[in-house]
Amino acid sequence: xxxxARKKQPKTFSLAEDVIDVLESYRKKEELxxxxxxxxxxxxxxxxxxxxxxxxxxxxxxxxxxxxxxxQWGNFSESQM
Numbered sequence: 614x615x616x617x618a619r620k621k622q623p624k625t626f627s628l629a630e631d632v633i634d635v636l637e638s639y640r641k642k643e644e645l646x647x648x649x650x651x652x653x654x655x656x657x658x659x660x661x662x663x664x665x666x667x668x669x670x671x672x673x674x675x676x677x678x679x680x681x682x683x684x685q686w687g688n689f690s691e692s693q694m
Contacts, residue, residue, distance in 0.1 A: 621649075 628636075633648070640651035675683065 636648050636651050636655075639645075639655065640648055643651065643654065645651050645654065672680075672683075
């Protein structure tokens with residue numbers, strides 16, 4: 614289901630004025646219709662960046678042998694397409 618079609622749940626938040634200013638600035642820069650849209654986009658971008666950081670951290674912990682095995686699996690999977 615597209616994200617825009619998901620049912621939204623009303624919530625009430627109390628935010629510091631400087632945070633609201635940042636959200637409003639972001640909303641204008643991104644040409645979004647509402648602060649809600651700005652907040653949703655910020656959260657989605659944060660989740661994407663967090664996942665990328667987790668993947669990078671995983672690969673940073675691999676030994677040279679494990680990296681070679683990952684490359685072999687990648688080459689094999691590409692050859693099957």
